[in-house]
Amino acid sequence: MRGAEIFVQALKDEGVEYIFGYPGGAVLHIYDELFKQDAVKHILVRHEQGATHAADGYSRATGKPGVVLVTSGPGATNCVTGIATAYMDSIPMVVFTGQVPTHLIGNDAFQEVDAIGITRPCVKHNFLVEKVEDLAPTIKKAFYIAASGRPGPVVVDIPKDVTADSCDYYYPKSIEMRSYKPTGRGHPGQIRKAIQLIFEAKKPMVYTGGGIVLDDAAEELTEFGHLTGFPITNTLMGLGGYPATDPQFVGMLGMHGTYEANMAMHHCDVLIAIGARFDDRVTGNLEKFCPYAKIVHVDVDPSSISKNVPVDVPIVGSAREVLREMNQLLREAEFKALDKSRPWWRQITEWSALDCLRYDRTTDVIKPQYVIEELYAVTGGDAYITSDVGQHQMWAAQYYKFDKPRRWINSGGLGTMGFGLPAALGVQLGFPDSIVCCVTGEASLVMCIQELSTALQYNLPVKIINLNNRYMGMVRQWQEFFYDRRYSHSYMDALPDFVKLAEAFGHVGLRIEHARDVRTALKEAMGMKDRLVMMDFLTDQTENVYPMIASGKGHHEMHLAPGNPQPQPSDRELA
Amino acid sequence: MRHILSILLENHAGALSRVAGLFSARAFNIESLTVAPTEDPTVSRMTLVTSGSDEIVEQIVKQLNKLIDVIKLIDLNDGPHIERELMLVKVLARDGGREEIKRLVDIFRGRIIDVTDTTYVVELTGASHKLDAFIEAVNGELIMEVVRTGVSGIARGTRALNVGTPTAAPRSPTKAAKSGDRAARGTVNPAHLL
Ligand SMILES: Cc1cc2nc3c(=O)[nH]c(=O)nc-3n(C[C@H](O)[C@H](O)[C@H](O)COP(=O)(O)OP(=O)(O)OC[C@H]3O[C@@H](n4cnc5c(N)ncnc54)[C@H](O)[C@@H]3O)c2cc1C
Ligand SMILES: Cc1ncc(C[n+]2csc(CCOP(=O)(O)OP(=O)(O)O)c2C)c(N)n1
Numbered sequence A: 001m002r003g004a005e006i007f008v009q010a011l012k013d014e015g016v017e018y019i020f021g022y023p024g025g026a027v028l029h030i031y032d033e034l035f036k037q038d039a040v041k042h043i044l045v046r047h048e049q050g051a052t053h054a055a056d057g058y059s060r061a062t063g064k065p066g067v068v069l070v071t072s073g074p075g076a077t078n079c080v081t082g083i084a085t086a087y088m089d090s091i092p093m094v095v096f097t098g099q100v101p102t103h104l105i106g107n108d109a110f111q112e113v114d115a116i117g118i119t120r121p122c123v124k125h126n127f128l129v130e131k132v133e134d135l136a137p138t139i140k141k142a143f144y145i146a147a148s149g150r151p152g153p154v155v156v157d158i159p160k161d162v163t164a165d166s167c168d169y170y171y172p173k174s175i176e177m178r179s180y181k182p183t184g185r186g187h188p189g190q191i192r193k194a195i196q197l198i199f200e201a202k203k204p205m206v207y208t209g210g211g212i213v214l215d216d217a218a219e220e221l222t223e224f225g226h227l228t229g230f231p232i233t234n235t236l237m238g239l240g241g242y243p244a245t246d247p248q249f250v251g252m253l254g255m256h257g258t259y260e261a262n263m264a265m266h267h268c269d270v271l272i273a274i275g276a277r278f279d280d281r282v283t284g285n286l287e288k289f290c291p292y293a294k295i296v297h298v299d300v301d302p303s304s305i306s307k308n309v310p311v312d313v314p315i316v317g318s319a320r321e322v323l324r325e326m327n328q329l330l331r332e333a334e335f336k337a338l339d340k341s342r343p344w345w346r347q348i349t350e351w352s353a354l355d356c357l358r359y360d361r362t363t364d365v366i367k368p369q370y371v372i373e374e375l376y377a378v379t380g381g382d383a384y385i386t387s388d389v390g391q392h393q394m395w396a397a398q399y400y401k402f403d404k405p406r407r408w409i410n411s412g413g414l415g416t417m418g419f420g421l422p423a424a425l426g427v428q429l430g431f432p433d434s435i436v437c438c439v440t441g442e443a444s445l446v447m448c449i450q451e452l453s454t455a456l457q458y459n460l461p462v463k464i465i466n467l468n469n470r471y472m473g474m475v476r477q478w479q480e481f482f483y484d485r486r487y488s489h490s491y492m493d494a495l496p497d498f499v500k501l502a503e504a505f506g507h508v509g510l511r512i513e514h515a516r517d518v519r520t521a522l523k524e525a526m527g528m529k530d531r532l533v534m535m536d537f538l539t540d541q542t543e544n545v546y547p548m549i550a551s552g553k554g555h556h557e558m559h560l561a562p563g564n565p566q567p568q569p570s571d572r573e574l575a
Numbered sequence B: 001m002r003h004i005l006s007i008l009l010e011n012h013a014g015a016l017s018r019v020a021g022l023f024s025a026r027a028f029n030i031e032s033l034t035v036a037p038t039e040d041p042t043v044s045r046m047t048l049v050t051s052g053s054d055e056i057v058e059q060i061v062k063q064l065n066k067l068i069d070v071i072k073l074i075d076l077n078d079g080p081h082i083e084r085e086l087m088l089v090k091v092l093a094r095d096g097g098r099e100e101i102k103r104l105v106d107i108f109r110g111r112i113i114d115v116t117d118t119t120y121v122v123e124l125t126g127a128s129h130k131l132d133a134f135i136e137a138v139n140g141e142l143i144m145e146v147v148r149t150g151v152s153g154i155a156r157g158t159r160a161l162n163v164g165t166p167t168a169a170p171r172s173p174t175k176a177a178k179s180g181d182r183a184a185r186g187t188v189n190p191a192h193l194l
């Protein structure tokens, strides 16, 4: 079989449904094979960055690895941002890059780049396929590595001659690697130690992250929550891992987390962290992080544990497996769930009463928070929401209450503007009958705007919620707070007419200028089931994201929105 | 503190750059690094000398283990071990100085392996600090060139690192390492390691 045929057959055997790509010289043999079949559906994007984000969005929503195919040179370099985005959020993805023929490698040949070298720091692993015999086994390994353990992107660089050469086809069913053996079950002794701490805790707190979503452990976490009765917070990446409407959920934590979540973090005596990596946006000042707590950390990646914060009970293992075992032990021990009438919960309820996400609901200027609340109402809380990066991302995270995992799709670790639209296309392909919305800002949106054509070509009726504040709002907010309101280059001048822009791409555009029109517009848009609708909401230009922990501050030193009573930071240990 | 890590890695093109790239990307120290194939041509052995606090070295070990091409590694500082480095030094050796250098070479148990009217090449093996001491002892103006191989090391006694045997008992500088979390890779199930 020829290499190009082997390639396509291997994808079929791997069960790949969609491949996001863009052709070019080095991959033309492969494109010729793709043409001859329709089991693997190729989605033609308009820029290779779009391919990576679309594959990434598809993966985040479906749990299956996203697959990308691009040509050598500029095709490969255009993928780097998308690969790094997936890498930072541990998203399984396999990216195939074409390469110049083996005899030309190193020659500065036409469209040659060292794709392996360029992507090495932002992949879980990468491979150069040196001969056709290696092609099928390498593809198998790539999918195995991408999806197992702590997931991540894998790049496979395929020289053109490898796709022309022939050999027998054999696709291994499974793979054993002596140098890679991810851990599954946690160490029983360590799990018992964690249970012991759970029993002793008076002010417990559960902090979970993307690992719950990646490991499909939301059910187990919910059971754990109910067995213990403990308060639970999620990171930005972990939203939906625990139902946001559950009474034990205290909201997101960290820089823009809720008052109650951050205060509970600061004052807890036992912290149970699962599938979260103590990112600096979450911990704030490490010196002030959880000063009174003994910390349990469950993570599949040993290098996540004790990286930023030393922990007391490390447990290496899959979140789901470890949660199952902990749940089992708690049931056996007939653990009595922490009651809401206990002092710790009463304290948390008091913090919650501050209502830190309050905003002005009386004006007719469109408040961005209001758009998200209405979006939540109109979609019954059941939509897939992708986002870009900025204030709109934070508002979506704060005001859309995600009850299910894999519904909230955003770039947390790299913070990649331009992610939202292509990611939404990937999600919609995975769930053609669901409502998929992209919450974006006018600056982020135009970074991958060309993908509106892809949406038209494949009839992907994504709903774009453009919270248009005519500013790089997040940048403006920092300039307001920390640079004496010198708004250096954060005003978005010369913006396109987004309605006409949508129309020019063959879609529907709506402009909404008053709060009173928000709901109607959203309903109208959701009603157009088979059309992509771009909603251009002209929002309050100067709205800021609150609460906020400024850098160098601790969880107990939050800034609340003006008009709220600013709580006095208290650093004493609670009784 | 200084640590000597002994690493078995797949003998693949690019494996070395993964290790080197890891150190530069994460701002870890490398004092020296040597690498060569082993008796099994599919496996390379790397000896890497690094330094840092216990927490940093623990993170270095975890990050190295995370590299897909790394099969196994041990920290030789976890137990008694032997460390050797080879050094070649070209020195100016003229007139009365010739005797002086020869004496020094004898004291350090080195060998003179090339002689001209005006120069010697001295070969010296030993732990790095011994080589340092020799350099210190020679008048700096006489040194023309110094070539060092970097450190090789091996554990004393029965402890050995090879592809077939389970990883040796984990080093335990911090709470995390004590609990065995860094044993997540290797030919044995880490659950059985503790
Ligand atoms: C503008 C902006 C503002 C932000 N503000 C905030 C904020 O206020 N609050 C906030 O929380 N974040 C915020 N972030 C996001 C932040 O940068 C990080 O991306 C995020 O906090 C990381 O989430 P996480 O800890 O859940 O880790 P993830 O990146 O989701 O990592 C997952 C962790 O789970 C582990 N894991 C993976 N698979 C498994 C498994 N099977 N079993 C067990 N463990 C597993 C991984 O090893 C890793 O440690 C912001 C980002 C942006 C762009
Ligand atoms: C590719 C990229 N460039 C720059 C940044 C830095 N950045 C973070 S938020 C932001 C502004 C985003 O503006 P907009 O999309 O309008 O969202 P808003 O904050 O106004 O809601 C910028 C420039 C980034 N995250 N990504």
Ligand SMILES: [Mg+2]
Pocket: A390, A441, A442, A443, A467, A468, A469, A470, A471, A472, A473
């Ligand atoms: Mg904006």
